Amino acid sequence: MAELLRLETVTSGYGESVVVEDASLAVGEGEAIALLGRNGVGKTTLLMTVMGLTRLHRGAIRWRGGDVTRLESHARARAGIGWVPQERFMWKSLTVLEHLTCVARPGPWTVEKVNALFPRLAERAGHRGAQLSGGEQQMLAIARALVTNPGLLLLDEPMEGLAPIVVQELTQVLRGLAGAATMAMIVVEQHAELALALTQRAVVMERGRIVHDGPSAALLADRARLDQWLAVS
Amino acid sequence: MSALRGGRLIEVAFWLVPLAAFLLLPGYLMLGSQILIVALFALSLDLILGYAGIVSLGHAAFFGLGAYAAGLLAAKGWGEPLSGLLAGGVIAALAGFVASFLVVRGEDLARLMVTLGIGLLLYEAANRAAFLTGGVDGLSGVAMGKIFGVFAFDIGGKTAYLYSFAVLLLVFIFLKRLTSSPFGLSLRGIRENPARMPAIGSPVRARLVTAYTIGAAIAGIAGALLAQTTQFVGLDSLGFNRSAELLIMLVLGGTGRLYGAIVGAAVFMIAQDYLSGVNPVYWQFWLGLLLVVFVFFARGGILGAVEAAAKRLGRSSQERAR
Numbered sequence: 001m002a003e004l005l006r007l008e009t010v011t012s013g014y015g016e017s018v019v020v021e022d023a024s025l026a027v028g029e030g031e032a033i034a035l036l037g038r039n040g041v042g043k044t045t046l047l048m049t050v051m052g053l054t055r056l057h058r059g060a061i062r063w064r065g066g067d068v069t070r071l072e073s074h075a076r077a078r079a080g081i082g083w084v085p086q087e088r089f090m091w092k093s094l095t096v097l098e099h100l101t102c103v104a105r106p107g108p109w110t111v112e113k114v115n116a117l118f119p120r121l122a123e124r125a126g127h128r129g130a131q132l133s134g135g136e137q138q139m140l141a142i143a144r145a146l147v148t149n150p151g152l153l154l155l156d157e158p159m160e161g162l163a164p165i166v167v168q169e170l171t172q173v174l175r176g177l178a179g180a181a182t183m184a185m186i187v188v189e190q191h192a193e194l195a196l197a198l199t200q201r202a203v204v205m206e207r208g209r210i211v212h213d214g215p216s217a218a219l220l221a222d223r224a225r226l227d228q229w230l231a232v233s
Numbered sequence: 234m235s236a237l238r239g240g241r242l243i244e245v246a247f248w249l250v251p252l253a254a255f256l257l258l259p260g261y262l263m264l265g266s267q268i269l270i271v272a273l274f275a276l277s278l279d280l281i282l283g284y285a286g287i288v289s290l291g292h293a294a295f296f297g298l299g300a301y302a303a304g305l306l307a308a309k310g311w312g313e314p315l316s317g318l319l320a321g322g323v324i325a326a327l328a329g330f331v332a333s334f335l336v337v338r339g340e341d342l343a344r345l346m347v348t349l350g351i352g353l354l355l356y357e358a359a360n361r362a363a364f365l366t367g368g369v370d371g372l373s374g375v376a377m378g379k380i381f382g383v384f385a386f387d388i389g390g391k392t393a394y395l396y397s398f399a400v401l402l403l404v405f406i407f408l409k410r411l412t413s414s415p416f417g418l419s420l421r422g423i424r425e426n427p428a429r430m431p432a433i434g435s436p437v438r439a440r441l442v443t444a445y446t447i448g449a450a451i452a453g454i455a456g457a458l459l460a461q462t463t464q465f466v467g468l469d470s471l472g473f474n475r476s477a478e479l480l481i482m483l484v485l486g487g488t489g490r491l492y493g494a495i496v497g498a499a500v501f502m503i504a505q506d507y508l509s510g511v512n513p514v515y516w517q518f519w520l521g522l523l524l525v526v527f528v529f530f531a532r533g534g535i536l537g538a539v540e541a542a543a544k545r546l547g548r549s550s551q552e553r554a555r
Contacts, residue, residue, distance in 0.1 A: 051432045052431075052432075053431075053432060072431065072436070073431035073432050074430075074431040074432075074434050074435055074436040074437070075436075077431065077432055077433055077434035078434045083432045083433065085429065085432070089426055089429045091421065091422050091425050091426065092425060093421050093425065093489070094418060094421060094422065098418050101415060101418065102415050102418035102419050102422060103415070103419075103433050103434060103435070104415070105434070144433065145433070148433065148434055
């Protein structure tokens with residue numbers, strides 16, 4: 001498996017404050033990784049560091065072998081890193097279709113293909129971002145990232161605040177994406193068991209540091225460690 | 234589909250209004266060409282404010298630059314209108330490109346100050362360079378040639394009106410395509426959430442620089458058009474008043490809609506013409522009142538109010554149908 005992304009002893013945060021410390025991580029092509037940990041341990045900050053949206057204090061970031069540590073955020077996105085942010089950030093004046101055409105780049109993921117993946121988006125093509133339900137907004141956020149045709153998709157709490165039926169629907173979609181292995185994924189998720197079932201590899205963070213990196217299935221089977229790191233009852 | 238067809242019909246009807254005015258109101262062609270030119274100028278501000286979210290109180294700087302560029306060319310013997318128009322646009326675009334690096338850096342207040350500063354700087358520079366610009370007396374001796382070597386500018390203002398209308402329509406079509414392209418959509422995204430746009434691949438600064446430069450170019454074309462059709466360039470073409478009035482027109486018509494710029498310019502100029510006729514001293518009082526009423530009772534300007542009324546009508550007719 002060719003290496004796609006490599007973080008080398010990355011220390012990052014906001015301004016002078018440090019949130020992520022000495023994080024090292026390698027992601028291979030088509031690999032699906034669950035990034036787990038309690039609230040506030042630095043998972044979102046780690047994803048934002050990959051996107052170039054935080055202050056990098058130390059370390060290096062490599063993408064397909066090239067150094068992207070100093071690369072601007074938009075250039076990283078254009079290089080093939082797709083981001084589905086926690087807050088989804090819809091544009092209230094743009095329609096669903098405009099959300100997609102605005103960012104679409106050539107590749108296998110076209111507007112038609114994401115509409116087939118999320119038929120509800122096709123039905124609401126003319127609706128504005130702010131008029132969508134939470135679940136539809138999340139579908140649009142994922143679809144918008146997909147039409148940029150990324151090599152790596154970063155998903156930050158994609159199931160947060162969604163109704164169980166929507167979680168089920170999205171889980172199926174993510175399982176399909178992970179199973180196809182045409183693009184790598186890092187999924188930050190509070191529902192650890194759900195994330196572990198979707199991915200091959202699990203990375204756990206505690207107090208800004210990566211404390212575990214191993215197969216998802218093994219962690220899913222190890223109740224004691226799950227409880228220790230994630231306080232799963 | 235029928236809504237789309239209805240929208241197209243309204244658009245066609247909208248563009249037939251100035252043509253009807255040409256035929257039915259021959260005595261108002263001078264005012265008509267001024268409205269068309271100011272509408273073009275307002276479109277340029279709509280691109281940078283309504284779409285890209287860059288507030289400006291110095292947009293007249295580019296209008297004036299375009300006016301002086303075309304006016305000076307004609308005064309020095311190059312009276313060919315289309316190349317003069319192009320020259321006005323290019324000069325203003327160059328100035329806009331340079332200024333954009335200062336403008337896009339800051340937030341709203343900083344942008345207001347920087348654009349205001351650029352406007353004042355150019356105004357004073359033009360005032361000082363009286364040997365070139367005519368200073369407070371303005372630039373005269375602007376002698377225009379025929380458009381396409383055929384259509385001469387006439388005293389009645391027919392050629393000026395149709396020329397202004399054609400330029401406005403062409404620029405409008407260009408802007409309509411631009412604002413609905415991925416570039417234009419991303420400008421709206423940047424206006425709403427500039428901090429998150431880079432993470433989905435939009436180079437915010439580059440997009441804003443491009444939008445500002447295009448806006449400046451269009452303002453320059455509008456200025457050049459005014460210089461060519463009036464055959465005079467006054468210092469006021471660069472002045473603060475022109476920038477401030479332009480902002481009022483855009484807010485009045487409705488920002489981020491393109492048509493709002495045209496409607497706002499037309500309503501403002503017709504009101505100005507009428508009110509200054511009724512009361513030459515206090516006419517600005519009524520204009521101010523009109524603006525306050527619109528800001529409080531018609532959010533989104535005239536077109537915003539029309540849109541809201543159409544929605545309400547649509548809803549109530551649907552309810553009646555049930």
